[in-house]
Amino acid sequence: GQQVQQSPASLVLQEGENAELQCNFSTSLNSMQWFYQRPGGSLVSLFYNPSGTKQSGRLTSTTVIKERRSSLHISSSQTTDSGTYLCAMERGTGGYKVVFGSGTRLLVSP
Amino acid sequence: EAAVTQSPRSKVAVTGGKVTLSCHQTNNHDYMYWYRQDTGHGLRLIHYSYVADSTEKGDIPDGYKASRPSQENFSLILELASLSQTAVYFCASSVGTGVSAETLYFGSGTRLTVL
Numbered sequence: 001g002q003q004v005q006q007s008p009a010s011l012v013l014q015e016g017e018n019a020e021l022q023c024n025f026s027t028s029l030n031s032m033q034w035f036y037q038r039p040g041g042s043l044v045s046l047f048y049n050p051s052g053t054k055q056s057g058r059l060t061s062t063t064v065i066k067e068r069r070s071s072l073h074i075s076s077s078q079t080t081d082s083g084t085y086l087c088a089m090e091r092g093t094g095g096y097k098v099v100f101g102s103g104t105r106l107l108v109s110p
Numbered sequence: 111e112a113a114v115t116q117s118p119r120s121k122v123a124v125t126g127g128k129v130t131l132s133c134h135q136t137n138n139h140d141y142m143y144w145y146r147q148d149t150g151h152g153l154r155l156i157h158y159s160y161v162a163d164s165t166e167k168g169d170i171p172d173g174y175k176a177s178r179p180s181q182e183n184f185s186l187i188l189e190l191a192s193l194s195q196t197a198v199y200f201c202a203s204s205v206g207t208g209v210s211a212e213t214l215y216f217g218s219g220t221r222l223t224v225l
Binding site (some may be wrong): 004006033035036042043045048086088103 | 137145152153155162169214216217218
């Protein structure tokens with residue numbers, strides 16, 4: 001089964017609304033990261049957050065390793081926030097392997 | 111700013127044909143990766159490399175070969191393209207083993223359509 005589950009799969013907001021994106025892991029993990037993918041474009045890193053809470057502007061990431069989950073909170077959404085948000089985890093030891101979630105597609109309308 | 115450049119940006123190939131996707135990084139990173147992205151599957155790792163002239167299999171290597179002739183260049187080769195290989199392909203590089211204190215730097219992607 002899929003090791004990284006993201007929810008919701010898609011989300012539509014009115015500008016100014018808040019959003020909460022979830023990422024759940026079925027296995028233990030060493031670290032995790034949130035990425036933003038521009039519509040039809042590349043991925044950029046938002047947060048490297050293996051544990052605890054980190055904030056950057058209107059974005060807040062919270063990871064609880066023991067509960068194998070991470071969330072991304074977007075406050076006061078803007079149309080420019082539209083795109084896909086992916087979380088990625090690095091599995092245990094024994095070589096490099098990163099597993100991505102399938103993403104949450106966010107559309108913020110004016 | 112780290113830079114990863116992919117070429118071509120898009121390609122249409124015929125079934126059974128050979129396709130080569132190229133990736134060039136100017137980050138001086140040791141690690142490079144090839145991922146494919148399909149709707150509903152996120153990104154999946156095909157091949158990766160941590161040193162020139164050496165490549166490693168990722169999670170879905172079947173039907174793909176990789177080549178790392180230099181630290182800067184990493185190619186993905188489809189010897190016999192198939193319909194199921196229609197996808198968007200991303201190259202990435204990193205200093206270390208990926209999702210760690212260092213981040214992954216991605217190219218803009220190559221949209222491959224196999225007809």
